[in-house]
Amino acid sequence: MQRISDDPRPGNATGTTGAPAATRPPRRFAARWRVLAWAGGLLFAAAGLFTLYLRQSLLAPFNADGASNMLQAQAMLHGNLLLKGWWSADVSFYTTELPEYMLVQAVRGLRPDVVHICGALTYTLTVLLGAMLARGRARGREGVVRALLAGGIMLAPAILGGTEIFLENPDHAGTAVPILAVFLLLDRAPERWYVPAAVCVLLAWIQVGDELTLVAATAPIAAIAVFRLAMLAVWRRPLREYRYDAMLLAAAAVSNELANLAQKAIDRLGGFDLRPLPQQLIAPMSQVRAHIHAMLQSILLLFGAYNPGRAHSPLDPIAALHWIGLGLAAAGLAVAVATFVLSRTDRVSQIVAAAALATLVAGVFGTLVQTLANAHEVAILLPFGAVLAGRMLPPLVPARWRTAHPALLTGAVTPVLAAWLGALLAALCYAAIWTPMTPPEQQLVTWLTSHHYTDGLAEYWQGSTTTVASGGRVLVAPITPVTLQVRRWESATGWYDPGQRTANFVIAATDPTVAAGGLSVPAVRAHFGRPAREYVVGMYVVMVYDYNLLTRVSGDAFPGPPGP
Numbered sequence: 001m002q003r004i005s006d007d008p009r010p011g012n013a014t015g016t017t018g019a020p021a022a023t024r025p026p027r028r029f030a031a032r033w034r035v036l037a038w039a040g041g042l043l044f045a046a047a048g049l050f051t052l053y054l055r056q057s058l059l060a061p062f063n064a065d066g067a068s069n070m071l072q073a074q075a076m077l078h079g080n081l082l083l084k085g086w087w088s089a090d091v092s093f094y095t096t097e098l099p100e101y102m103l104v105q106a107v108r109g110l111r112p113d114v115v116h117i118c119g120a121l122t123y124t125l126t127v128l129l130g131a132m133l134a135r136g137r138a139r140g141r142e143g144v145v146r147a148l149l150a151g152g153i154m155l156a157p158a159i160l161g162g163t164e165i166f167l168e169n170p171d172h173a174g175t176a177v178p179i180l181a182v183f184l185l186l187d188r189a190p191e192r193w194y195v196p197a198a199v200c201v202l203l204a205w206i207q208v209g210d211e212l213t214l215v216a217a218t219a220p221i222a223a224i225a226v227f228r229l230a231m232l233a234v235w236r237r238p239l240r241e242y243r244y245d246a247m248l249l250a251a252a253a254v255s256n257e258l259a260n261l262a263q264k265a266i267d268r269l270g271g272f273d274l275r276p277l278p279q280q281l282i283a284p285m286s287q288v289r290a291h292i293h294a295m296l297q298s299i300l301l302l303f304g305a306y307n308p309g310r311a312h313s314p315l316d317p318i319a320a321l322h323w324i325g326l327g328l329a330a331a332g333l334a335v336a337v338a339t340f341v342l343s344r345t346d347r348v349s350q351i352v353a354a355a356a357l358a359t360l361v362a363g364v365f366g367t368l369v370q371t372l373a374n375a376h377e378v379a380i381l382l383p384f385g386a387v388l389a390g391r392m393l394p395p396l397v398p399a400r401w402r403t404a405h406p407a408l409l410t411g412a413v414t415p416v417l418a419a420w421l422g423a424l425l426a427a428l429c430y431a432a433i434w435t436p437m438t439p440p441e442q443q444l445v446t447w448l449t450s451h452h453y454t455d456g457l458a459e460y461w462q463g464s465t466t467t468v469a470s471g472g473r474v475l476v477a478p479i480t481p482v483t484l485q486v487r488r489w490e491s492a493t494g495w496y497d498p499g500q501r502t503a504n505f506v507i508a509a510t511d512p513t514v515a516a517g518g519l520s521v522p523a524v525r526a527h528f529g530r531p532a533r534e535y536v537v538g539m540y541v542v543m544v545y546d547y548n549l550l551t552r553v554s555g556d557a558f559p560g561p562p563g564p
Helices: 027-057 064-077 098-108 113-135 140-155 162-166 173-188 194-209 212-235 239-268 285-302 315-338 347-365 372-378 381-392 399-404 406-432 442-450 460-469 521-528
Strands: 455-458 475-478 505-509 533-537 540-544
Touching (some): 027 406, 113 140, 113 173, 140 315, 140 381, 140 406, 173 212, 285 372, 315 347, 315 406, 505 521
Parallel strands (some): 455 475
Antiparallel strands (some): 505 540
């Protein structure tokens, strides 16, 4: 019998070959340290990005859209999980961003900065998920290049325009987070039956919060499944190879039905009243040309290549940097389309390309993107373009060449990529040093609370913002600007019940023609009568009455979304 100390095999404590175990760490231990190092680096990067995005988010004015979502999240935190008695907009964000608002409000309370924190957190997740999806299953140097390429395209949102779209209120951009997570699941998970099942549930969940999911995820997954099944039939592949795509097709179809059933269940249980989408979703052909122009402007804005400021401003070099990202994204989409039918094009790249194309087509031939002000409707094009650039462009370099000349490739690519990323990071830091905006109603809130006015009425843009800026000490219900009746848009029925509340003041605007508008003093007097007292507070007029104004507010007014 040979003693252990005499064992000559490599790795033995006293063998004749290999390093002693005490001086050579096990591979498992080294791999664990690498994982921890990557996780630590990722957390550090996420914290840094979140801090910079939060600073940039503060440049955008806090407004009623985000404030309304905060009040809905507050109602859910207080037990009204179905938002009974609430009228929502045509997009509820019920399962996408409202849960995030609930978590942040549980820590921060009812404060305007919750909107900025959630916006920064959402965009940080978008950048990280987009970089991970762009990396795909590539390892080593190529995986890093893919991730950095996609991350760079999204790294620094445009200061003017991009801040409001990506870093503030829920407005479709945040829907990219769960959609990218679904695509990442398809990319990394093995082809097992439970993956389509999970995709089905996730798609239904996201669609309840935002029907954009149908265009940006559900339909593309179904279309690519049909395409791949057709190609398998053309290539006469064995039947077992049809199974996974057939399950994905079924998952996409069933998810739509599940989402519809969930919305019907919410309705039957007395949950929030979701406003329907516009009846006409397909634009007349006479409008397509104008929509193409609006889409081109929107794409420039989303990718940061559009500078709405004055000429020769400090933002011009930043816009030039973003032109590079836009070009890379366009090239990635072009390569994805050109290689669409090739067997070597992976499923997820095909799905992302189909999703980008579907969003573009919906923007041009639909009715939702009529002007640059509607760019948020197609905001998901930015992460889609970044992902395609990362997945499609690096593999264009032949694998044989990459293997034969790794040092030359690194020497050519790394400095250029590092310089571009450094410049974009500098642009992001430049946005972080701008002076943050204070809530526009802060002076009004201070005056109301100091004079003990707690229940009133105002136009949509002054309603929820005043309520949130006061921390809930003042409740201002929105009413319509013309008829001065119930505003059934992001509001709750209890706000208008004279049996529960006594509203005794109206907030009007000294000049209702300016942006964000307001009620006009003559209209308020014509409807509610002559006020007992009037006070001018900044750009507003507080009109105080000696009776409950809610007794003269009624009706089923629903004029559609509020104006700018």
